[in-house]
Amino acid sequence: MDECIEGVQTPKSDGKQYSERVDLEPQSDNLLIRGESGDVLEALTRVPELAKKYVGQVKLIYIDPPFNTEKTFDSYEDNLEHSVWLTLMRDRLFNLKKLLSPCGTIWIHLNEDECHRMRLVLDELFGANNFIAEFIWQRKTSSQSDTSLISLDTDFILCYAQNKPAVSFNGLSRTAASESAYGNPDNDPRGPWRESDYKMKSGALYPIIRPKTGEEIYPPEGTMWRYSQATHERNLADNRLYWGKSNDYRYPKFKRFRSEVADTRIPNNLLLGEDCDTTRRAKQHLKELFGSGDIFATPKPERLLERIIHIASNPGDIVLDCFAGSATTAAVAQKMGRRWVTCELLESNYSIYDVPRLTKVVNDQDPGGITQTKPERIASDGVELPDGVSPDDAAKFTSVLNKLIADDPELKRDRTVKTLKKLAKTKNAKPVINWRGGGGFQLAHLSSACFDYDPEVGLVTLTDAAHGDTLVASICANRGFARLGDDTVFDGIKGSTYLKVYEGVADAALVDSLLPQLGDEDRLVIAATSVKDGTREYLRKARRGSRVLRIPDEIFPFTGGEE
Numbered sequence: 001m002d003e004c005i006e007g008v009q010t011p012k013s014d015g016k017q018y019s020e021r022v023d024l025e026p027q028s029d030n031l032l033i034r035g036e037s038g039d040v041l042e043a044l045t046r047v048p049e050l051a052k053k054y055v056g057q058v059k060l061i062y063i064d065p066p067f068n069t070e071k072t073f074d075s076y077e078d079n080l081e082h083s084v085w086l087t088l089m090r091d092r093l094f095n096l097k098k099l100l101s102p103c104g105t106i107w108i109h110l111n112e113d114e115c116h117r118m119r120l121v122l123d124e125l126f127g128a129n130n131f132i133a134e135f136i137w138q139r140k141t142s143s144q145s146d147t148s149l150i151s152l153d154t155d156f157i158l159c160y161a162q163n164k165p166a167v168s169f170n171g172l173s174r175t176a177a178s179e180s181a182y183g184n185p186d187n188d189p190r191g192p193w194r195e196s197d198y199k200m201k202s203g204a205l206y207p208i209i210r211p212k213t214g215e216e217i218y219p220p221e222g223t224m225w226r227y228s229q230a231t232h233e234r235n236l237a238d239n240r241l242y243w244g245k246s247n248d249y250r251y252p253k254f255k256r257f258r259s260e261v262a263d264t265r266i267p268n269n270l271l272l273g274e275d276c277d278t279t280r281r282a283k284q285h286l287k288e289l290f291g292s293g294d295i296f297a298t299p300k301p302e303r304l305l306e307r308i309i310h311i312a313s314n315p316g317d318i319v320l321d322c323f324a325g326s327a328t329t330a331a332v333a334q335k336m337g338r339r340w341v342t343c344e345l346l347e348s349n350y351s352i353y354d355v356p357r358l359t360k361v362v363n364d365q366d367p368g369g370i371t372q373t374k375p376e377r378i379a380s381d382g383v384e385l386p387d388g389v390s391p392d393d394a395a396k397f398t399s400v401l402n403k404l405i406a407d408d409p410e411l412k413r414d415r416t417v418k419t420l421k422k423l424a425k426t427k428n429a430k431p432v433i434n435w436r437g438g439g440g441f442q443l444a445h446l447s448s449a450c451f452d453y454d455p456e457v458g459l460v461t462l463t464d465a466a467h468g469d470t471l472v473a474s475i476c477a478n479r480g481f482a483r484l485g486d487d488t489v490f491d492g493i494k495g496s497t498y499l500k501v502y503e504g505v506a507d508a509a510l511v512d513s514l515l516p517q518l519g520d521e522d523r524l525v526i527a528a529t530s531v532k533d534g535t536r537e538y539l540r541k542a543r544r545g546s547r548v549l550r551i552p553d554e555i556f557p558f559t560g561g562e563e
Contacts (some may be wrong), residue, residue, distance in 0.1 A: 002443040007362025009438030017432045019373065024315050025336030026439030032330065032358060033343035035446035036352050037322040038088070039426060040343040041095035043446060045534070048482040048494070054341065058099045059220055059317035062329050063088060064300060081191060092127050092322065103166040105312050106134065108158045109300070115156045122160050132159040132167070138273040138279065141234045144532060146534040157200065157271075157308075169311050171264025176264070176376075182258045183387025186244055192387075195242060195253040199223045208232070212247040219251070227443075231445045267311050277301030289357060296326040296353055300510055302369030305332040313338055319380045325355040325506070331361050335370055335435040364437025371435045375428035383425050394424040450474040451552050460552045462529075475527050475555055489517060497523040497545075506548050507532040509537050527551050 012018060033040050044050050093106075101105060106126070115134075123131065123521035135157040143151035161167045182192035199523055201488040203224035210219035227235060235241055238286055307326055313319060315337035319330035324344035333340040344350045360366045377391040385394055398421055405411040448465035453476070466474070472491045476483050481492025481499045492499035497533060500514055506528035514524060524546040526541065536548045550557055 001116045001444060004440060004442050004542055005359055007359075007364065007437045007442035010021045010364045012436070017430045019432050019434045021106050021336065021434045022403065023438055026362070026437070027316070027334065028341045028440040029339050029446060029465070030330070030334065030342045030439070030441035031325075031326070032354060032441050033341070033444045033446065034347070035343055036344055036345045037093055038095075039446050041099070041322055042144040043477065044341070045095045046165065046480070047477040048480055054318070054320075056099070057318055058320045058341075059101050059312040060309060060319045060338075061096055061100055061104070061106040062109070062319065062321050063092075063096070063107070063323050064298075064304065064325060065320070065323050082114070082117060085114065086121055088122050090125070093121065096108050096320075096322070097125055097162070099334040099460060103163050103168070105159055105167060106307055107135075107312070108160075109137075110154060110158065111155050112152065115158065119158055121392060122158060126160040126162070130164045131165065132161055133269045134158055134369045135269045137271040137276060138278065140278050141273045142278065142559075145460050158228045159312075169267060170314070171184050172267050172307075172310070174263065174265055176392055179258075180388055180390030182495065185387060186242065188239065188255065188257075188258050191259055193255040194255040195307055196256045198241075198252045198254050200226045204232075206232070208252065210250075211243055216289075217251070223496045267307075267514065271304065271307060273313055276304040276307050283326070286353075288368050289360060289366060290353070296349070299326045300328045302328060302332050302335075305329055306370045309333060309336055309338060325349060327357045330354075330358055330441075332370060333365070334358065334361050334441075336438060340441075358441055361435075362437055362441070364435070371433070373432040373434060375431045377426050378429045380425040380427045383423065387422075391426045395426045398424050405528055447473060449554070460555075463553050467503060468554070471503070471551075475499070475501050475551070478555060480527070489514065496521055498527045499527065501551075502526060504528065505530040505532050506534060508538050511535065511542060514552050515542055525549065527555060 003474040006028065007026070012022075035043075044054050050378055070139075077426055083371065095107060108118060114146070119131075119134075138153060139154045139155050140153050143153065144150075181194045183194070184192045186563040196490065199219040201223055203226050205224050206229045207218060208225070209215070210217050215372050225232065235254065240255050242255050243249045243252055278301065279299065281303075282301040283295050285302065286295050287301055309319060309329075317338050319329065319333040319338045319340045319414070321340070321342045324330065325346075326349065327342065330340045330342045342354075344354050357366070377505060379385050379391055385391065401417070401421065405417060411417055447470045449463055450466035450471050452461050473483065475481075476492040476499065477493075479492075479499065481497075483492055483495045484490055489500065493499045497517075498518060504511060506526050510528075511524075512527065514526070518524060522543075524543055526539070526546075526548045527550075529551045531548050532552050539546050539548055
């Protein structure tokens with residue numbers, strides 16, 4: 001680990017509105033790794049200390065890989081052949097599946113170029129029965145005029161489960177529009193309700209007495225009553241039927257009370273720009289953070305990641321993104337009280353965007369994105385909007401009315417028009433603060449590779465970096481040993497077996513120096529760059545189950561085929 005960056009939470013202040021999220025415990029158990037995604041995933045799944053912490057423990061994986069669009073971006077090389085791209089992705093998905101928890105989900109963000117091919121790969125790795133949904137995100141709200149045929153305005157996000165029956169998603173808050181559908185025109189003591197149709201294409205057929213005239217009525221031709229006659233009698237006794245304010249409806253409506261409806265709604269697979277923001281908004285946010293210079297080519301907006309992270313995880317869960325890019329996933333996870341792991345290959349992205357952005361987040365120096373919820377439109381003081389009319393409806397009405405009378409001075413002075421505008425007057429409430437900083441993250445980087453393959457001799461060879469602590473760390477990781485501290489001559493441990501990495505010739509003298517420091521039931525593995533004849537047999541006789549391995553070929557034997 002290179003460095004730990006910690007932030008301090010800003011205290012609350014009077015006169016500001018705060019959401020419940022702002023009181024979540026800021027997380028510090030987070031990891032930003034400088035390294036290639038495939039190598040990082042290998043480390044997370046194979047290094048014992050990391051594997052113990054992350055394998056099978058990640059609740060949500062979101063990845064936004066290079067789209068393979070046959071274009072070259074400033075931030076990524078993105079022009080691989082389909083088969084090469086899919087192979088690279090498959091290798092990473094294989095390890096990502098190991099990291100995903102039994103109740104976790106993986107979300108892969110793509111465009112139209114590889115989405116259909118990727119789904120076949122995911123069916124193979126995760127099982128077609130674990131497919132959850134294909135989400136559609138409206139990444140821009142204005143059509144692209146420089147295309148020859150169609151403006152491509154959406155991206156796709158494929159969602160798969162580790163084990164679909166074990167998945168439980170969080171619902172979304174109900175919208176102002178859905179809430180405005182509830183009213184109480186008859187002052188029912190059970191509170192607001194909305195009308196529901198009493199007839200449908202199939203159901204029951206019987207006469208209903210219409211209160212206004214006392215006549216028996218039947219449903220219109222081709223329809224039937226939704227409820228059985230017995231249920232209808234209960235609805236009638238329970239004051240569930242509504243015939244209009246003046247009993248002027250031809251057919252009854254069913255009263256469905258707000259108190260009987262869940263406070264959340266099931267997520268849908270359509271992610272509109274007005275709800276989840278667009279690429280343009282994401283770029284604007286980065287400009288606010290870093291100035292108006294060159295901006296990351298394909299950033300994702302925080303509100304998009306907020307929607308995904310809310311649906312698929314809970315505070316304290318681990319969120320992983322192995323293509324950090326501009327670090328949106330990690331920034332949002334931090335602001336939502338999740339733990340996170342992310343990595344980035346390019347030094348430019350890592351140093352220009354990732355570290356500075358996440359440092360600003362924990363220090364409460366990022367007021368954009370989801371840090372605040374934009375002000376909600378509410379009725380002005382003294383204004384009581386009618387049932388079924390939301391503040392947004394009233395604001396749109398006023399806006400349209402102003403446009404209609406813009407060129408008519410007489411209408412602008414008209415008393416009725418002024419009264420209508422007064423009845424529909426709204427204002428913005430105070431913004432709601434969702435994040436106050438705090439928590440932290442560790443910076444890490446992958447050490448240089450110790451092993452390479454020389455095709456001319458057909459052997460695994462050592463690189464220039466293969467010495468000292470780098471060599472020890474590499475062998476411990478590749479052989480599954482946990483690192484030991486400086487208070488022992490041994491370098492790693494796995495169960496009751498100790499590892500000694502030795503840059504030199506392993507001989508009987510080395511064995512004799514190590515064996516006395518083992519317990520009676522302990523075993524020993526020596527990994528040495530050279531082995532003297534007879535040493536292997538000497539160690540096996542001295543301590544049963546122990547052995548000597550020569551570096552590098554017996555650490556990384558090359559078979560010429562798949563592992």
